[in-house]
Amino acid sequence: MPAGHGGALTVFLCGDVMTGRGIDQVFPHPCPPHLHEPYVLDARDYIALAEEVNGPIPRPVGPSYIWGDALAELERRAPDARLINLETSITTREEWWPDKGIHYRMNPAHVACLTAARIGCCALANNHVLDWGYEGLRETLATLRGVGIATAGAGALLEQARAPAVLDVPGKGRVVVFSFGTMSSGIPPEWAAGTDRPGVELLADLTPATARLIGARVRSIKRTGDLVIASIHWGGNWGYQVPLSQREFAWTLIDEAGVDVVHGHSSHHPRGIEVHQDRLILHGCGDFLNDYEGIRGYEDYRGDLTLMYFVTLEPTSGRLLSLRMTPMQVRRFQACRASSADAGWLQGVLDREGRHFGTRVTLEGDGSLALHWSGGGPPTD
Known part of the structure; x- marks a missing residue:
């Protein structure tokens, strides 16, 4: 069902967008x-x-280059809201977080790479947003605030880190985005926002009690017609097994x-x-943009x-009407349309893994x- 049909609302989601380090x-x-x-x-x-694998990368590139x-596809699909997990610090600060092996940062002068895709909201409760300190x-x-991009999941104090982003969709309602992180994704416990320190919204556990506490916060803001997305950074980097927890x-x-979409990454x-x-x-969306080309291991x-x-x-x-996915491939630090063979490979993997669910x-x-899925969309068999 296309965006706008019968009053339906379409949200673009993707996994980790890592515009620091090599991409910067x-x-x-x-x-x-x-x-x-x-x-x-x-x-x-x-x-x-990356160039050893896929050939020369032009330099310097313009802000829209990485989206390729x-x-x-965004223009064709015309989603009503656009949400990414931004997994980098946007700063020129030099005080990196000690005892952490990887540090991502992008110069604030390059924030136009996000506005080029008209990103409306960045989830920030992840394991790289504090790589360069408070x-x-x-x-x-x-x-991000300066270019009109909403944020959720991180703030100068706990109250701000917990505050959701609210995206108005004229004529259709609001999309309310909560962003959470877990230590299973590599977020240091010291990054948890406090009443007296900056940080991220770090969940202590995945118990029903924690979910109900989130529910109280959802009820305090959710209006009739609002759609609520819980964007969660959780789990390991590799493997298809999804923990029962x-x-x-x-x-x-x-x-x-009262959550309508769980956006896991x-x-x-x-x-x-x-x-x-x-x-x-979505248990795990996969990386969307990164500088991992040429890094060996986990090729399967x-x-x-x-x-x-x-x-x-x-x-x-809040009922799901449809999910359409466009397969892409990262080449030369750019999102390129995947070949038909690669699209078929992704279809096979998602179909195989989805049968468990x-x-x-x-x-x-x-x-x-x-x-x-059962009860929605065309018959499965």
């Missing part, structure tokens, strides 16, 4: 390239690794907390998709392949993927 270096005003990693000490080395073919976080928040937490968010590749009570659960998971998720909902009920995925004539 191909923009016109890169941060100093020095890194504090165990093995790589210069961010430009990630450019060299995704811009035309001052780096403050600059990140100020930079995560599934049960997502169910409770839907059943008792942290995995470097897409994971199986679930629908519970006609509500969408095809981390270069990713998805644009177009989630169409009924605003009056009662969903099926088909490859459509336009090269997109469609989700089918």
Whole structure:
């Protein structure tokens, strides 16, 4: 069902957008390239690794470069709201977080790479937003605020980190975004926002009690017709297994907390998709943009392949009407339309993994993927 049909509302979602480190270096005003990693000490080395695999990357690139073919797809699908998990600090600060192996940052001068795709909201409760310390976080928040991009999941104090982003969709209602992180994704416990310190909204656990506390916050802001998204950074980077604790937490968010979509991320590749009570659960969206080209290991998971998720909902009920996914491939730090063979590979993986959750995925004539589930969409068999 296309956006706007019968009053339906469509949200664009994707996984991790990591515009720091190597990607920052191909923009016109890169941060100093020095890194504090165990093995790589210069961010430009990630450019060299990518070029060894896929050929030369032009430099400097314009702000829209990284989105590549995704811009035309966004224009074609015309989603009503656009939400990403931004997994980098936007700062020129030099005080990196000690005892942490990887540090992502992008020069604030490059924030136009987000406005180029008209991103409306960035979820920030993740394991890289404080890589450059509290001052780096403050600059990140100020930079995004300065270009009109809403944020959720991080703030100067706990109250701000917990506050949802509210996106108005004229004529259709509001999309309310809560952002949460878990230590299972690599977020240091010291990053938890407090009443006297900046940080992220870090969940202590995934118990029903925690979900119900979130429910109280949802009820305090949710109006009739609002759609609520819980964007959660959780779990490991590789593998298709979804812990039962995560599934049960997502169910409770839907059943008792009033959440309409669970937007899960942290995995470097897409994971199986679930629908519970006609509500969408994305257990792991996969990375969308990163500088990982040329890094060896885990090739079987095809981390270069990713998805644009177009989630169409009924605003009056929050019920999932359709999910269409556009397969993409990262090449030369750019989102490119995936080949038909790669789209078929993704379809096979998502269909295989979705069977554990009662969903099926088909490859459509336009090269997109469609989700089918019991009680919704076309028959699965």
